Amino acid sequence: MQKTKKNYKYEPLRLCLTYFLLGALLIFVINSIAANLRLNNHEVFDGMSIYIGWVYLLGTTPIIYYILHRNFKSMVQADLAEEKLQKGNQELLATYEELEAMNEEIKQQYDELRIYSTELAINRDRLKRAQAIAHVGNWEITLAAKEMWASEESFRIYGFSYDSPILPLQVAQELVQKKDRPKMDEALQKLIKLDERYDVKFRINRHSDGEERILHSVAILDRDSDGTPLKVIGVLQDVTEQERTEEQMRFYAEHDIITGLHNRWYFEQEIADIMINAKSVGIIMCDIDGLKLINDTLGQEAGDQYLVAFANILKEACPPEGVVARIGGDEFTVVLKDTAEEEVEQIYRLINTGVEHFNRKKLSMLLSVSMGVCYRELCEQVTLPNVLKEAEEQMNFHKLLQGQSTRSKTVDILMKTLEARDYITEGHSDRLQQMMVEVGRRVGMDELEKSRLTLFARFHDIGKVGIPDSILFKPGKLDKEEFEEMKKHSEIGYRIANASPDLAYISDFILKHHEWWNGQGYPLGLDGEEIPLECRILSIADAYDSMSNDRPYRKAMAYEDRIDELRRFSGIQFDPNLVAIFIDLLNESPENGGITT
Helix, strand or coil: CHHHHHHHHHHHHHHHHHHHHHHHHHHHHHHHHHHHHCCHHHHHHHHHHHHHHHHHHHHHHHHHHHHHHHHHHHHHHHHHHHHHHHHHHHHHHHHHHHHHHHHHHHHHHHHHHHHHHHHHHHHHHHHHHHHHHHCEEEEEEECCCCEEEECHHHHHHHCCCCCCCEECHHHHHHHECHHHHHHHHHHHHHHHHHCCCEEEEEEEECCCCCCEEEEEEEEEEEECCCCCEEEEEEEEEECHHHHHHHHHHHHHHHECCCCCCECHHHHHHHHHHHHHHCCEEEEEEEEECCHHHHHHHHCHHHHHHHHHHHHHHHHHHCCCCCEEEECCCCEEEEEEECCCHHHHHHHHHHHHHHHHHHHHHCCCCCCCEEEEEEEEECCCCCCHHHHHHHHHHHHHHHHHHHHHHHHHHHHHHHHHHHHHHCCCCCCHHHHHHHHHHHHHHHCCCCHHHHHHHHHHHHHCCHHHHHCCHHHHCCCCCCCHHHHHHHCCHHHHHHHHHHCCCCCHHHHHHHHHCCCCCCCCCCCCCCCHHHCCHHHHHHHHHHHHHHHHCCECCECCCCHHHHHHHHHHCECCCECHHHHHHHHHHHHCCHHHCCCCC
């Protein structure tokens, strides 16, 4: 631009000088021509012409210079303006390109921001759902304003609708149960003043329905650059189900599932504590008599009912500070630490009284318990294991004294239970005894064998006490599963008989009294003479008496039909020789010495 400006500055001067020189040259040329032509008469005119030419030349040259100077000045200004415009355009172009680059960068940042915004929304939704699933919310308390910001899940935990993220602090505190408020306030003050960890479990009554919920909150303190506390930031979790599960697990770890009493593990922990801290101890050991027999006959559920009944007797008799534990299948122990000997004896008597009251109310089976009691002041010579051993020895001695009597009573009660439940008509046992003894006499049995037949006739179906009433009293035919259940009564009866010395010698007969002559019976599948004679006799007599009386699923059969049925199953279910003897016996009328049918 400077070069152009200089060129335009001297250009008018050069043109004027050129104009002047050309004009002077023209004047000189004209003057020379005129001199040559010797136009003497025109010398004055020529002189004037020359003078006028110079004057014109000298006059027009500045004017031309002025005009050219102005024109060239305008041209210079125009060029300068154009140059400036071009420069401006270049700057604008550069600015435009820079703006384009900035716009592209902004667009890229916008796209990134949009992606981040989308991801943030997704993460917020994930956080919201995660908090809902885990029952975890987050919250902040601004200390200056005493306002509580809370997430939507925190509102749900407290039982509020989520209209605003600000939850009034006082409203939230009012939901906390009174007994838990002091520890929350203390934990918050320790966090603010001592910067100790805020970790609190507390109970609330939820705002929406008043239900008690257990919450767990953990928080940290947020400070400014000067260390001044600004706000408390924390998380909140509903741990009700978790706490209840843990409480249930702790209960099951320390308690017996069936009775609800403490278990052996807890008992041993207490024993360890007593050995260290107690000055005296009273021990009452108890054992339920015949529990296995009850389980084998009436079933595990019935046995559990007796366990629960006795556990309740123990709980009612013992003070709250005493420890009552089930330490084995049928064994219980009462531990009374630092209790007077008179009180231990009183509790022992209360347990006995409770058993007596139970037996007066119970109609089916008696509750029989063997117990041993021991009280001692503990010292180096008298240790807790000594006391436990002495109480156990007393219990075993008591059990030995009443064991046989208890088993006999139990069997008698089971038989009465069977007679009360069974569908067989009254006199069934008596009729069986009469028929079986007569057959036994005809096959040559001695008196001892006939007395066993009598006992066998009475107790052969004692195992039916363990069969459900729904099967025992079913009016129609049993299905396959029901029949399989019914078949168990032979084995149940066998176990009952073995538990009683009075019945032990007929237990084998009870087990095998449903075997068939052809081997298709149960439970062992014996055939022919492998089956005891007593069982073969009962099989015929029992079937005949059953056909002679009404049953839930059919009416009594006519005499001729009964005889035909015996003959039809002779050699299949029944011993053929005994069937013939039995029919001969039936055909003998009472007047001829036969038996009453």
